[in-house]
Amino acid sequence: MFKFFVIPAHDRRLIPEGRLSGPMPWVIAIMIFLTVLAAAAGLAMTQAMIDVSDELSSKATVQIIEANPQTRSRQAGVAAERLRSLPLIKEVRVLPSEEIEALMEPWLGTQDIADNIPLPALIDLKLVRVATEAEYQSLRDTLQSIAPEVRVEPSSSYIAPVVSLVRSFQWIAFGLVGLLALATAAAVIIAARSALNTHRETIAVVHLLGGTDQQISRLFQRRIALDALFGGLIGLIGGILIIWLISSQLTALGSGLVQSVGLNWWSWLIIVTIPILGMFLAMVTAKLTVTGALKKIL
Template sequence: MNAAALFGGSRKAEPGLLPDPRLGNPMPWVIAIVIALTVIAAGSGLALRNAATSANATLNGGVIVQIVTAAPASRNQQADAALAALTRTPGVIEAHRVAQDQLEGLLEPWLGTRPGDTIDDLPIPALIDVRMADAATPDRIKALRATLAAVAPAAQIDAQAAWLTPVFRALATLQWLAAGLIALLALATIAAVVLAARNTLVNHRETIAIVHLLGGTDSQIARVFQRAAGIEAGIGGIIGLIAGVAAIVVLAQQFSALGSGMATGAALGWGDWLVIALIPLGGVGLSVLTARLTVLSALRRMV
C-alpha cells in the first residue's frame, strides 16, 4: 500500500486517514472568506485606479480662468478680452466662457436665486473653461498669466487638476491600502494552510512513520497534502469568487446611481475582470505551495 492509499488518495473505496475535502470541513470556508475579501479589495483598488486615470486624463490639460471683479461691466469686458486672447494663444485648443444660465443653475441651490434675478447683480467671477493641447504645467500656467495680464488684469488662472490634487492623493492612498489588504489576506491564507497541515501531521504522526518504513518518500506524502489543500482551496475559491463578484456588482450599482463622472470612470474593464477571475487560481497555487513546503519542512524534522 502506498502513501496515497494510506492518506485517502487512492481511487478505491477504502477510508483514508486525511479527511476528504468537502464543505463540511472548515478550511474551504476559510479560503472562501479570504478569496471574497481579496476579490472585493482587488476590485476596489482597480476601480480607484481607473477613476484616478480617467479624471487625470480629463483634467490634465484643463484650465479655469476666473475674472474676479465686483463691477459687472468691467467683468464682462475683461472676460471677452481674455477669451479673445486665449483663442489666439498657441497651445490652446479650446476656450469658451461658461454661460450665465449655467452659473445660475450651479448657484441657485446655494444663493436661492429666483426667476428674474441676474447673476450680474452679484460679485460672481466670470469663468472661462480652457482646454490645452498638453498638460497644464506650472510653466504653461505662468505663460497664460503673462498673456492675460495686459487685457484682463483681474484674471486668476488655475489648473483644473490642481483642484483635485487632494482627491488624487486620497485615491492613491486607498489604492495602497487595498494592496496592503490583499497582502494581509495572502498571509492569512498561508497561516491557515500552515496550521491545518501541521495539525494533520501531528494527528497522523504514527501513520507517517509507517509510510516511511514501507518505503514512502517525503515527496509522496507531501503530494497527498497538496492534493487535499488544492481541492479545498478550489472549492473555497469558487464560493469566494461568486460572493466577491456579487458584492462588487452591488457596490457598482450604488455608485453609478450617483451620476458622478468620476464614478463612471471607475468602471471595471475586461482586463480588470480577468485579474479578478485569476484570484482564486492564485489562492489555489498559494495553498498548494504552502502545504507542500510546510509538510516537507515538518517531515525533515520528524526523521
C-alpha cells in the first residue's frame, strides 16, 4: 500500500522533487482545515441529537387544563396517584404552582400570573422505557376519566422543531465535507497536470530509456502524497485549535443544551484520520490523472 514511499533514490532523482514548494501543500492545508471544522460541526450536532433524544425519549408531560384552581389541584393529585400505579411509569412529579409561574415569567411577566390567567397543572413523568404512540393514547384514555381536559405529550415533541433545525445544519456540514473533498481532488488534478507539463521532456527521455508509465506515475504519486500529508497535518492542527477555542467558549455559557454539543472519542478518531483520508484521496486522484495523461503523451 505504501510502496511508493520506498522508491529508490536514483529513481526519485529522475524527476526532481521540491521540498514542500509551491502552493499544493498549503491549498491542501486550507482544505483539510475547513474539512475538520465542517466534520466536527456535523459530528457534534449528531452527538447532541443523540444525547437529547436519549434524555427526553423516556419522559413525558401531563397537562391538566381546568379554570377552577381547587378542581385543578384535586384532579392533579388523583391523576398523579393513578399514574404511580401504572407499570409503564417510573417516576411522577407534580410541579408546584410557583415553579409553573417561574416557567411562564419570561413570556407573561411576574405580576400575579395565576390570578389573571388560569395556568394548567403540570405533571412530569419518567417512563421505564420509550413508549409507543398507542401507549401514550392509553395514558390519555386512562386520565380522561379523572380530568376531561388532559393532555399527555412526550417531552421530545416540545423540541422537535429545534431537532429538525439541528438536523438540517448537520446535513449541511456533511455536505460541505463532500464538497471540500471534491475541491481537494480538483486541486490535486491541477497540481498533477502542472507537474506533468513541467517535466514533459524528462518523461519523454525516461520513456526512451525503457521507463514504464507505472514507474513515472509512482514518482508523481509519492510527491503529491507527501505534500498532501504535510498540508493535512497543518490543517488538522489548525482545526483542532479552533475547535478547542470554540468548545471552551461554549462551556463558559453554562447552557445545558449548548453543553450537550460536544465530541466523544469516536468523533475525535474520525477527525484525526481526515489528513490520512485526504492523502489517500490525493494519491488515488494523482494516479488516475497521471496515468491518463501519460497514455496521451506517447
